[in-house]
Amino acid sequence: MTTSIDAQYEQYLNAGLTLDLTRGKPCSDQLDLSCALEDMIGGNFKTTDGIDARNYGGLLGIPEARALGGTLLDVDPKYIMAGGNSSLTLMYQFLVWRLKAWQANNPSQTFKFICVVPGYDRHFTICEHLGIEMLSVGFDNAGPNMTEIEALVRQDQNIKGIWCVPKHSNPTGHTYSEATVKRLANLPNLASKDFVLMWDNAYAAHDLDPQTMPLSNIMAHAQDAETADQIALFASTSKITFAGAGLAFCGLSEPMLKGFETFLTPQMIGFDKVNQLRHARLLKDPNDIARHMTAHRAILAPKFKRVQEKLTPLAETDLATWSQPGGGYFVSLDLKTASATAVIALANAAGVKLTPAGATFPYGRDPEDKNIRIAPSFPDMMELDQALDVLVCCIVKASESGH
Numbered sequence: 001m002t003t004s005i006d007a008q009y010e011q012y013l014n015a016g017l018t019l020d021l022t023r024g025k026p027c028s029d030q031l032d033l034s035c036a037l038e039d040m041i042g043g044n045f046k047t048t049d050g051i052d053a054r055n056y057g058g059l060l061g062i063p064e065a066r067a068l069g070g071t072l073l074d075v076d077p078k079y080i081m082a083g084g085n086s087s088l089t090l091m092y093q094f095l096v097w098r099l100k101a102w103q104a105n106n107p108s109q110t111f112k113f114i115c116v117v118p119g120y121d122r123h124f125t126i127c128e129h130l131g132i133e134m135l136s137v138g139f140d141n142a143g144p145n146m147t148e149i150e151a152l153v154r155q156d157q158n159i160k161g162i163w164c165v166p167k168h169s170n171p172t173g174h175t176y177s178e179a180t181v182k183r184l185a186n187l188p189n190l191a192s193k194d195f196v197l198m199w200d201n202a203y204a205a206h207d208l209d210p211q212t213m214p215l216s217n218i219m220a221h222a223q224d225a226e227t228a229d230q231i232a233l234f235a236s237t238s239k240i241t242f243a244g245a246g247l248a249f250c251g252l253s254e255p256m257l258k259g260f261e262t263f264l265t266p267q268m269i270g271f272d273k274v275n276q277l278r279h280a281r282l283l284k285d286p287n288d289i290a291r292h293m294t295a296h297r298a299i300l301a302p303k304f305k306r307v308q309e310k311l312t313p314l315a316e317t318d319l320a321t322w323s324q325p326g327g328g329y330f331v332s333l334d335l336k337t338a339s340a341t342a343v344i345a346l347a348n349a350a351g352v353k354l355t356p357a358g359a360t361f362p363y364g365r366d367p368e369d370k371n372i373r374i375a376p377s378f379p380d381m382m383e384l385d386q387a388l389d390v391l392v393c394c395i396v397k398a399s400e401s402g403h
């Protein structure tokens with residue numbers, strides 16, 4: 001017998017939809033907010049310290065770009081490297097550097113990382129690519145499960161690091177509490193002496209709700225705990241200006257910054273300083289950043305609100321729970337039964353692309369097959385509505401067929 005949900009699904013199948021909720025990409029209206037970048041040079045390539053940005057040199061970046069990175073990462077610019085367009089590249093390079101040091105001390109070991117789950121798939125891909133084994137640890141409301149993490153690093157000296165997305169975590173939208181940030185700053189004292197805490201603050205300025213709890217300053221806590229050499233901060237303007245042509249930043253203690261600079265030196269003479277100059281002139285001070293992010297919020301907040309509205313029937317029928325992020329780019333949806341693979345396959349067949357099941361877990365394996373990451377930023381409102389309708393229909397259909 002055909003149920004009404006089957007009939008509805010059949011309609012979607014025949015509608016020829018091509019919708020995409022996979023990646024957290026800014027939409028064109030958001031990219032348009034930064035078109036003034038194009039006018040920021042106007043024939044003046046001189047940086048504040050009198051350097052011609054068109055020329056070679058300056059691996060740490062121009063002073064005004066380092067200041068922008070300092071604002072985003074809440075540290076003194078002297079701790080900042082302003083890089084190219086991708087913080088992911090800086091994270092990868094940083095880990096290659098650390099891995100070489102771990103291997104030099106212990107050539108035959110397999111090294112391990114703690115991954116907070118659900119988490120950012122590309123962090124996991126970096127670990128896989130570098131042969132770093134991953135251990136999953138879950139969240140509670142204040143952030144990662146610290147008791148479990150502390151126990152793990154105490155037991156195993158081959159655990160060399162942890163990935164953290166501390167503000168508007170990808171995909172859950174958590175902001176870590178002050179108590180969690182303090183415990184994390186102290187974590188290296190419990191762990192192997194060359195442990196690194198990868199603090200990917202990709203959504204530092206990306207509040208959907210202006211009242212969002214501020215993030216406690218991990219470097220300040222690390223200075224108190226004497227662990228600053230083991231904290232690596234990252235951010236970028238990928239979700240502030242142009243996702244493919246922004247600026248990335250790394251924040252390290254002075255000795256670590258020097259070491260990382262030395263490691264990068266054989267690979268390059270310097271990053272794109274002209275782009276650094278453009279960005280630093282567009283986003284001169286914290287007020288510019290705040291204004292710019294308010295304009296992003298005006299575009300993004302209605303989309304996130306729509307996700308909450310469209311998912312509501314799933315709560316009424318107890319089919320799923322989901323996060324209510326105060327910022328960032330994602331909503332994390334947890335199905336009540338192990339059916340994420342089935343739901344995503346149904347949605348794909350109906351022309352709605354979703355991030356593959358398991359992508360938010362190391363090795364692409366969600367042990368419960370329940371998590372789906374929703375990225376509402378890129379589609380327009382009509383496409384988003386349609387895609388969410390299809391998703392909800394697929395969840396109901398999967399549950400009716402016994403998943």
Ligand SMILES: Cc1ncc(COP(=O)(O)O)c(C=O)c1O
Nearest residue numbers: 086087088120165170202236238
């Ligand atoms: C947590 C997190 N870090 C980093 C990135 C990518 O940053 P970038 O564009 O600077 O490489 C993303 C993109 O979605 C992200 O969600």
